[in-house]
Amino acid sequence: MKNAIQITLNDELLDVLTQAIKEAVKEELPKYQNSFQKDWLSTEEVMEMLNVSRRTIQNYRDEGKISYFQEGRKILYPREGIEEFLRKNMIKAYR
Template sequence: MSNHIQITLNDDLLRTFTNAIKEAVREELPQYQDSFRKDWLSTEEVMEMLSVSRRTIQNYRDEGKVPYTQNGRKILYPRDGIEEFLRKNMIKAYR
């Protein structure tokens, strides 16, 4: 014997329900965000984060602009180091 429940929602009730879920997630997400955050990033993730090419990332490494660690051929970047690089190179609006 299986139990089934069927709920029928009109558009307004569905919109209200959806908005309530979005608001609950928005309120709860900040306390869990750090647990989902990766401490180390791949070259591809840094390329996407900075919107630059693989060659540019290699230049940044060669010039000592971004910290990294290498194990064999695998290169990883500390997230904090990349975020610091972004902060140091940020140009603030003059107004």
């Protein structure tokens, strides 16, 4: 025998609930779209992604470990290059 819960909503309450969900999704979605769809990352995003300091990122650039693009003071990193850096430096589990 299955347990079931039945909720009955009138049209007005359903519309209010639907609108609230749409607004919540509209507010939250850009946070995820920006992090998953960007081809280029800022220094702060790479720092967060690698969990390292700004100085470590600079060292990686100076040592040629990560690719980057610089225009003036703005530095951007190709997402693909950072993901490749992670793959190359991954230590596989022994088991």
